[in-house]
Structure formats: C-alpha cells, structure tokens
Amino acid sequence: xxxxxxxxxxxxxxxxxxxxxxxxxxxxxxxxxxxxxxxxxxxxxxxxxxxxxxxxxxxxxxxxxxxxxxxxxxxxxxxxxxxxxxxxxxxxxxxxxxxxxxxxxxxxxxxxxxxxxxxxxxxxxxxxxxxxxxxx
Amino acid sequence: xxxxxxxxxxxxxxxxxxxxxxxxxxxxxxxxxxxxxxxxxxxxxxxxxxxxxxxxxxxxxxxxxxxxxxxxxxxxxxxxxxxxxxxxxxxxxxxxxxxxxxxxxxxxxxxxxxxxxxxxxxxxxxxxxxxxxxxxxxxxxxxxxxxxxxxxxxxxxxxxxxxxxxxxxxxxxxxxxxxxxxxxxxxxxxxxxxxxxxxxxxxxxxxxxxxxxxxxxxxxxxxxxxxxxxxxxxxxxxxxxxxxxxxxxxxxxxxxxxxxxxxxxxxxxxxxxxxxxxxxxxxxxxxxxxxx
Numbered sequence: 276x277x278x279x280x281x282x283x284x285x286x287x288x289x290x291x292x293x294x295x296x297x298x299x300x301x302x303x304x305x306x307x308x309x310x311x312x313x314x315x316x317x318x319x320x321x322x323x324x325x326x327x328x329x330x331x332x333x334x335x336x337x338x339x340x341x342x343x344x345x346x347x348x349x350x351x352x353x354x355x356x357x358x359x360x361x362x363x364x365x366x367x368x369x370x371x372x373x374x375x376x377x378x379x380x381x382x383x384x385x386x387x388x389x390x391x392x393x394x395x396x397x398x399x400x401x402x403x404x405x406x407x408x409x410x411x
Numbered sequence: 412x413x414x415x416x417x418x419x420x421x422x423x424x425x426x427x428x429x430x431x432x433x434x435x436x437x438x439x440x441x442x443x444x445x446x447x448x449x450x451x452x453x454x455x456x457x458x459x460x461x462x463x464x465x466x467x468x469x470x471x472x473x474x475x476x477x478x479x480x481x482x483x484x485x486x487x488x489x490x491x492x493x494x495x496x497x498x499x500x501x502x503x504x505x506x507x508x509x510x511x512x513x514x515x516x517x518x519x520x521x522x523x524x525x526x527x528x529x530x531x532x533x534x535x536x537x538x539x540x541x542x543x544x545x546x547x548x549x550x551x552x553x554x555x556x557x558x559x560x561x562x563x564x565x566x567x568x569x570x571x572x573x574x575x576x577x578x579x580x581x582x583x584x585x586x587x588x589x590x591x592x593x594x595x596x597x598x599x600x601x602x603x604x605x606x607x608x609x610x611x612x613x614x615x616x617x618x619x620x621x622x623x624x625x626x627x628x629x630x631x632x633x634x635x636x637x638x639x640x641x642x643x644x645x646x647x648x649x650x651x652x653x654x655x656x657x658x659x660x661x662x663x664x665x666x667x668x669x670x671x672x673x674x675x676x677x678x679x680x681x682x683x684x685x686x687x688x689x690x691x692x693x694x695x696x697x698x699x700x701x702x703x
Contacts, residue, residue, distance in 0.1 A: 285459055287561040289452035304626045319625035320634055346463050353459050
C-alpha cells in the first residue's frame with residue numbers, strides 16, 4: 276500500500292479541505308507534478324489549473340484553482356489559494372468571465388512586465404477552459 | 412416640575428429606547444460570534460503564510476529580497492493605513508484606534524517625517540479629518556461590500572502596493588484593533604512595508620534537507636510578500652469586525668442598563684408625584700366637605 280500524508284487546501288477565509296491522501300497532482304509553475312509521501316521539501320508558486328487529489332478508499336477529487344502557493348514537506352502538503360472550485364460545481368461561464376476580465380487586463384497593461392504577466396495568466400485560464408471542456 | 416403626563420411620556424420613550432438597545436445588543440452578540448468564527452478560520456491561511464515566509468527568510472540572501480520586503484532603504488515618508496468601522500454606536504472603539512493613529516502620526520511629524528494617511532472605514536476618516544485633513548490621500552469605503560472579504564482586503568493592498576511602486580512612501584504602517592477577548596481589544600500599529608525581520612532561527616535547528624523553491628527563491632518571495640500585505644490587511648479587517656461587534660455589545664449592554672436605571676428613577680418620581688396629587692385632591696375634597 277502506498278504511503279499517505281496530510282493534504283490541506285487553505286483559503287484566506289477558511290481551511291477548506293484537510294485529509295490524509297495518497298497523492299496530489301498540482302499545477303506547478305514549471306508544469307504539473309505529483310506529490311507523494313516523503314516528497315522533497317519544496318515551496319512553489321502554483322498556476323491556474325486542475326488539482327487532483329487521491330484520497331484513500333474514495334473517488335479522486337478534482338479542484339480548479341486560479342493560482343496560489345504550495346508548501347510541501349515530507350509528511351504534509353499545504354496548498355494556499357484564493358479561489359477554488361470543485362470540479363462538480365464548475366461553471367464554464369465563470370471561466371469565460373475570468374477570461375474576458377484577464378483579456379481586458381492584458382489589453383490595458385502598460386509595462387512589459389505587466390503585459391507578460393497578463394499574457395501568461397490569460398494563457399493559463401484558456402488552458403483551464405480547454406481542460407474543463409474536455410472533462411465536462 | 413414635569414407633569415404626570417410628561418413623566419409618563421418620558422418613561423414610555425425610554426422604554427422604547429431600552430428595547431432598541433437590548434435588540435442591538437443581541438444582534439451584536441450574534442454577529443460577534445460569527446465574526447470570531449470567521450477570524451479564527453482565517454488564521455490558518457495567515458499562519459501558513461507566516462510559516463512559509465519565516466522559512467524563506469532563513470534561506471534568502473539580501474539579493475533575493477523583494478522591494479516590499481527590503482523597503483526603499485529610506486525612512487522619510489510614512490503611509491499610515493487606519494482601519495476603523497463604518498458604523499458608530501460602538502462605544503469608544505473608533506476613538507481608541509484614532510487616538511493611537513493620531514499619536515503615531517504626531518510622533519512621526521515631530522521627527523520631521525512626511526506622513527500620508529489612507530483611511531479604511533468612515534468613522535476613523537471623520538475623526539482624523541479634524542486634525543489631519545490635508546494628510547489624507549485616499550479613503551476606502553467598505554459599506555458597499557457589506558461584509559469583510561478577501562477581495563476587499565486585496566483591493567486595499569493593491570492601492571498600497573501601487574503607491575509604493577509609484578515611490579510615494581517608504582514605510583507603511585497599519586493601525587487596527589487587535590481582538591484578544593470581548594473586553595480586551597487594544598489598538599495596535601503593525602509595520603507592513605518593509606516587512607519587519609522575523610527572528611532568525613538557529614540554522615542548526617533546521618533539518619539537513621534543503622528546501623527547493625520553484626521557479627526560484629526571489630520569484631516566490633516576491634509573490635509571497637505582496638500577498639502577505641493582503642493577508643495582513645484581511646486579518647486586520649476581520650479582527651476589527653470582531654472588535655467592533657464586541658464594543659457594540661458592551662456599549663448596548665451599558666445603554667440598556669442605564670435606560671433601566673432611568674426608568675426606575677422616573678417611576679419613583681412619577682409615583683411620588685401621583686401620590687402627592689391624590690393626597691392634594693383628597694385634602695381639597697375633605698376641605699370642601701368641611702366648608703359645607
């Protein structure tokens with residue numbers, strides 16, 4: 276049997292999810308990666324994407340996040356995000372709304388840095404939409 | 412001397428006021444419970460954020476530090492963010508925060524520093540306008556939002572960071588009321604920018620395994636420190652909300668008690684006056700009967 280560790284999904288308002296899990300797949304800044312027990316201690320920025328959580332003896336839980344941070348230790352993984360949507364509650368209109376907002380930000384960005392950041396965010400949101408369209 | 416009718420009206424009026432203050436006290440007690448729960452739930456995020464920042468600050472060298480963490484290197488211009496409530500009827504809650512803010516601003520001004528004020532909440536803005544109207548550069552109204560949420564805190568943080576990036580201040584301090592218990596909510600000044608250095612733990616206490624930062628320590632730190640400003644402001648707003656409700660509850664409890672005492676006193680006066688009038692009437696009747 277695979278080892279287990281505690282996974283916490285923390286919102287600014289509350290602790291949303293805290294359970295013993297087998298593995299978690301996170302959208303890291305360098306690409307998707309899997310966290311299992313005894314993972315190398317790591318702090319990473321996570322980008323908008325899909326989080327898959329494999330809980331012992333239960334169906335896989337899928338969350339959509341819009342960026343945040345992950346603090347990974349050998350026995351615990353904490354994911355700090357501002358907004359999270361459970362895949363079952365996903366609304367494509369919500370993603371479309373965010374894409375429109377991100378596109379407006381992208382168009383009005385003045386500096387190169389802002390422009391690149393807005394472009395990345397828009398690209399990540401579009402990627403989420405494509406993934407969600409495939410999953411739904 | 413007030414007539415019996417006047418006294419009756421006054422007692423009835425105070426009775427209505429007592430009912431209102433009692434209702435407000437009960438509403439404040441219910442809201443306080445909710446505000447306390449919200450504040451305690453929100454501690455997970457801020458605690459995690461503080462833990463990550465503490466760990467990073469051990470590993471970070473000065474080149475990795477973001478501007479928000481290291482500051483501008485100067486200490487000439489101060490931005491004071493004063494968080495108060497939007498509504499009154501909560502005793503000296505807003506006045507206490509404003510007093511601490513006023514002392515802090517006064518001290519900086521006597522040191523010859525330039526002070527700018529950003530007010531959050533109508534009541535604090537009204538008080539500070541009397542003394543420092545020309546120093547107030549911006550005001551955030553939370554009435555439209557209705558309740559304290561992270562988006563409101565992020566909007567305030569964005570304003571602060573935009574001012575910092577425009578080189579409008581060197582040091583930013585947040586003034587709010589820290590909620591410790593229902594009776595204890597001292598106003599505090601918390602430095603937001605540059606981030607105060609956390610006591611560096613002994614490196615030998617750390618595990619031998621080094622932490623990996625992705626994409627790199629400077630980027631993670633940069634993102635985290637700017638997010639930390641939002642988190643600290645959010646925490647301040649939540650603590651303020653809990654403090655405001657506890658202050659309102661105490662103030663309304665006092666008001667209810669005072670109204671009860673006043674009704675009691677007025678009832679005694681009313682009864683005495685009524686008795687006097689009855690006695691006078693009786694004497695007049697008896698005197699009239701005897702005259703016949």
